[in-house]
Amino acid sequence: MKNVTTARCVVCGATFDPVPGLHNCTVCGGILDIQYDYPAIAKEFTKEDLAANPDTSMWRYRPLLPIEEGTVPPSLRVGGSPLYLADRLAAELGMTGSLWVKDDGQNPTASLKDRASAMAVAKAIEAGADTICCASTGNAASSLAGNAAAAGLKTVIFVPKRAPGGKVAQLRIFGADVTLVDGSYEEAFQQSEACIKEKGYYSRNAAINPYLVEGKKTVAFEIAEQLNWQVPNYVAVSVGDGCTIAGVWKGFCDLFSIGFIEELPKLISVQAAGCCPLNTCIETGGTLEPSEENTLADSIAVGVPRNPDKAFMAVTESEGVTVNVTDEEILAAMRLLGRTQGVFAEPAAAAALAGVKKALADGKVPADASIVTIVTGNGLKDTANGIKATQEG
Amino acid sequence: MKNVTTARCVVCGATFDPVPGLHNCTVCGGILDIQYDYPAIAKEFTKEDLAANPDTSMWRYRPLLPIEEGTVPPSLRVGGSPLYLADRLAAELGMTGSLWVKDDGQNPTASLKDRASAMAVAKAIEAGADTICCASTGNAASSLAGNAAAAGLKTVIFVPKRAPGGKVAQLRIFGADVTLVDGSYEEAFQQSEACIKEKGYYSRNAAINPYLVEGKKTVAFEIAEQLNWQVPNYVAVSVGDGCTIAGVWKGFCDLFSIGFIEELPKLISVQAAGCCPLNTCIETGGTLEPSEENTLADSIAVGVPRNPDKAFMAVTESEGVTVNVTDEEILAAMRLLGRTQGVFAEPAAAAALAGVKKALADGKVPADASIVTIVTGNGLKDTANGIKATQEG
Numbered sequence: 020m021k022n023v024t025t026a027r028c029v030v031c032g033a034t035f036d037p038v039p040g041l042h043n044c045t046v047c048g049g050i051l052d053i054q055y056d057y058p059a060i061a062k063e064f065t066k067e068d069l070a071a072n073p074d075t076s077m078w079r080y081r082p083l084l085p086i087e088e089g090t091v092p093p094s095l096r097v098g099g100s101p102l103y104l105a106d107r108l109a110a111e112l113g114m115t116g117s118l119w120v121k122d123d124g125q126n127p128t129a130s131l132k133d134r135a136s137a138m139a140v141a142k143a144i145e146a147g148a149d150t151i152c153c154a155s156t157g158n159a160a161s162s163l164a165g166n167a168a169a170a171g172l173k174t175v176i177f178v179p180k181r182a183p184g185g186k187v188a189q190l191r192i193f194g195a196d197v198t199l200v201d202g203s204y205e206e207a208f209q210q211s212e213a214c215i216k217e218k219g220y221y222s223r224n225a226a227i228n229p230y231l232v233e234g235k236k237t238v239a240f241e242i243a244e245q246l247n248w249q250v251p252n253y254v255a256v257s258v259g260d261g262c263t264i265a266g267v268w269k270g271f272c273d274l275f276s277i278g279f280i281e282e283l284p285k286l287i288s289v290q291a292a293g294c295c296p297l298n299t300c301i302e303t304g305g306t307l308e309p310s311e312e313n314t315l316a317d318s319i320a321v322g323v324p325r326n327p328d329k330a331f332m333a334v335t336e337s338e339g340v341t342v343n344v345t346d347e348e349i350l351a352a353m354r355l356l357g358r359t360q361g362v363f364a365e366p367a368a369a370a371a372l373a374g375v376k377k378a379l380a381d382g383k384v385p386a387d388a389s390i391v392t393i394v395t396g397n398g399l400k401d402t403a404n405g406i407k408a409t410q411e412g
Numbered sequence: 413m414k415n416v417t418t419a420r421c422v423v424c425g426a427t428f429d430p431v432p433g434l435h436n437c438t439v440c441g442g443i444l445d446i447q448y449d450y451p452a453i454a455k456e457f458t459k460e461d462l463a464a465n466p467d468t469s470m471w472r473y474r475p476l477l478p479i480e481e482g483t484v485p486p487s488l489r490v491g492g493s494p495l496y497l498a499d500r501l502a503a504e505l506g507m508t509g510s511l512w513v514k515d516d517g518q519n520p521t522a523s524l525k526d527r528a529s530a531m532a533v534a535k536a537i538e539a540g541a542d543t544i545c546c547a548s549t550g551n552a553a554s555s556l557a558g559n560a561a562a563a564g565l566k567t568v569i570f571v572p573k574r575a576p577g578g579k580v581a582q583l584r585i586f587g588a589d590v591t592l593v594d595g596s597y598e599e600a601f602q603q604s605e606a607c608i609k610e611k612g613y614y615s616r617n618a619a620i621n622p623y624l625v626e627g628k629k630t631v632a633f634e635i636a637e638q639l640n641w642q643v644p645n646y647v648a649v650s651v652g653d654g655c656t657i658a659g660v661w662k663g664f665c666d667l668f669s670i671g672f673i674e675e676l677p678k679l680i681s682v683q684a685a686g687c688c689p690l691n692t693c694i695e696t697g698g699t700l701e702p703s704e705e706n707t708l709a710d711s712i713a714v715g716v717p718r719n720p721d722k723a724f725m726a727v728t729e730s731e732g733v734t735v736n737v738t739d740e741e742i743l744a745a746m747r748l749l750g751r752t753q754g755v756f757a758e759p760a761a762a763a764a765l766a767g768v769k770k771a772l773a774d775g776k777v778p779a780d781a782s783i784v785t786i787v788t789g790n791g792l793k794d795t796a797n798g799i800k801a802t803q804e805g
Binding site: 070103128167184193353354359360362363399 | 463466468486487488489492494496497500515518520521522557558559560561562563564577578580581582584585586587746747750751752753754755756790791792793795796798799801802
């Protein structure tokens with residue numbers, strides 16, 4: 020990791036050697052952020068290098084990723100997902116600016132979480148671990164199980180019982196040791212942390228392990244590269260734990276730091292109206308209050324976000340906007356995206372588009388803006404809600 | 413279509429002008445095959461051109477595809493699916509040769525059928541159609557609906573009621589006009605043909621429309637290119653209607669004809685033991701007898717294959733082998749593939765691997781052979797059987 024300098028606590032600022040097993044600040048317990056030597060990267064890494072690189076996966080951005088030079092990442096092809104210019108969709112939303120759909124449901128296990136999980140597996144390999152453990156609303160778990168299976172590692176998974184059938188089926192097919200927790204995501208999280216502590220497993224809990232955001236940030240790298248380094252005005256992201264939006268922000272900031280882009284986008288932080296603790300915290304500037312998990316968008320039904328600090332900073336630093344959307348608005352966005360663009364999004368993934376629609380209608384985002392909306396997971400993960408969406412249409 | 417010469421009947425040999433709307437021989441009713449001017453293609457199309465082409469989709473092989481130069485294909489990114497070297501899996505099968513998994517579940521609507529549907533939509537656009545119709549066991553329909561939606565075209569779909577929930581959810585999300593037929597695939601097919609005749613819709617029925625095989629053949633192009641033009645000894649394909657295996661063979665033959673490859677693979681034709689009319693026909697050299705559709709692998713549950721001629725020729729010309737696998741063997745292959753390689757295949761897709769395993773065990777294929785097994789659809793399409801697979805493991 021010649022380009023990584025330190026792991027820095029986002030709360031107290033303490034810095035540490037970035038060893039694979041260190042996940043939290045040993046001073047205050049805060050979340051760590053991986054720091055890079057951007058001037059050195061800017062010198063050795065060029066847009067021309069990228070254009071000539073035949074690797075279309077997330078690992079094409081290796082100079083900006085925190086893995087050792089000798090590490091062989093897991094074999095699934097993660098990243099390189101398509102970015103679609105969605106003119107018909109933009110027109111239906113009354114936009115005069117451009118709208119793009121980044122379909123990250125086109126990942127090996129069908130969600131953006133593959134970017135984090137591939138990184139987790141790479142770091143677990145570096146740490147010499149043979150078993151990785153996490154709690155998840157579903158996608159993080161299935162992506163971890165798939166990427167670990169492809170690398171020959173074992174996985175121990177805790178998911179709330181409410182997780183959709185598609186995600187649980189994936190877990191079991193990938194050979195994971197699965198515990199269905201009769202409770203919320205928070206309870207699954209607590210059980211996983213206890214298990215990690217007891218058994219010494221490698222942790223893939225996203226808000227704990229600082230490397231996962233580093234995997235997720237590759238979605239921003241791809242968006243910028245696919246737009247030929249012209250950054251959109253806004254990027255809409257559905258928000259649960261807060262790690263994905265933090266990753267998106269980190270990615271754009273990285274590119275800005277090495278001079279690949281000259282502007283930064285504003286983030287649109289979209290949460291479900293029935294579970295929006297982070298947006299409420301951002302809107303009020305107050306402290307984070309736990310919320311009920313009252314939405315059918317299971318992937319963002321996170322009552323106690325585990326990465327509030329990074330997500331809070333991402334939205335505020337970008338001068339972004341917050342939007343909360345109802346389940347009905349989410350289902351309508353699923354239909355809209357499928358009908359106009361041929362993309363089937365799971366509810367949490369369509370939530371971002373629902374947020375774009377609402378932000379436009381409310382005047383929070385101007386109609387002539389250029390916007391990228393990220394589809395974070397495939398609708399095939401949760402066909403029950405896919406069918407529900409069409410029945411209510 | 414400067415490289416296309418004629419559309420030639422595979423039964424009587426009559427040749428026709430390759431107009432988009434002509435789908436069957438007007439002399440004998442046989443299936444047509446699109447013919448190319450291979451010497452001309454060989455002159456203008458090089459491996460170096462390909463290596464320098466940043467388009468990773470199926471359209472990178474445009475000189476070998478039957479669309480007009482000005483046609484803009486539908487926008488979904490079809491093709492460019494990963495090919496994984498599966499060493500752990502090969503070892504578990506007792507192989508000393510190499511085994512690769514071509515994961516075509518990584519297509520926009522999660523099946524290989526996207527290759528055919530993208531072509532169908534391109535040809536429908538050329539024909540000036542605004543509505544496309546087909547019958548399908550599920551994947552062809554959902555891929556057609558998705559690709560058509562992305563191009564702004566309407567779809568009318570007939571599927572057997574038994575189609576898994578994931579596939580029906582996709583159809584409805586993509587805005588298709590769906591009729592669930594209370595009967596077999598054959599009955600759905602008859603209803604769709606009647607509808608096409610009555611309404612004048614563009615037909616995407618795979619064994620009728622000769623362009624679909626031309627889309628499917630791109631999977632063979634990719635396999636050859638990903639293996640740096642070293643052709644494997646065997647390619648295993650699950651077989652229902654027969655169009656996919658015909659497409660795979662056409663693709664390798666095309667590459668052979670233009671000198672990109674120096675050998676041809678043998679095909680492993682895998683059918684479900686409960687529905688194997690094509691393999692029986694190949695094995696006995698006799699006529700095709702309709703079969704019951706008695707397998708949980710819905711995508712290959714085709715009692716009356718609509719493309720027997722091309723499939724028969726593909727397997728016999730390649731000096732291939734036939735294998736029939738039970739539902740239990742299919743479910744076991746789903747687990748094996750997931751656990752060792754992190755790939756979740758739908759039953760019909762895992763059938764190909766089950767066939768490889770059986771062909772190795774029976775000595776039909778030697779252990780030192782190099783084999784590619786094609787995963788034709790994502791397990792998320794049919795999570796009920798994914799769960800069943802893990803419960804029986």
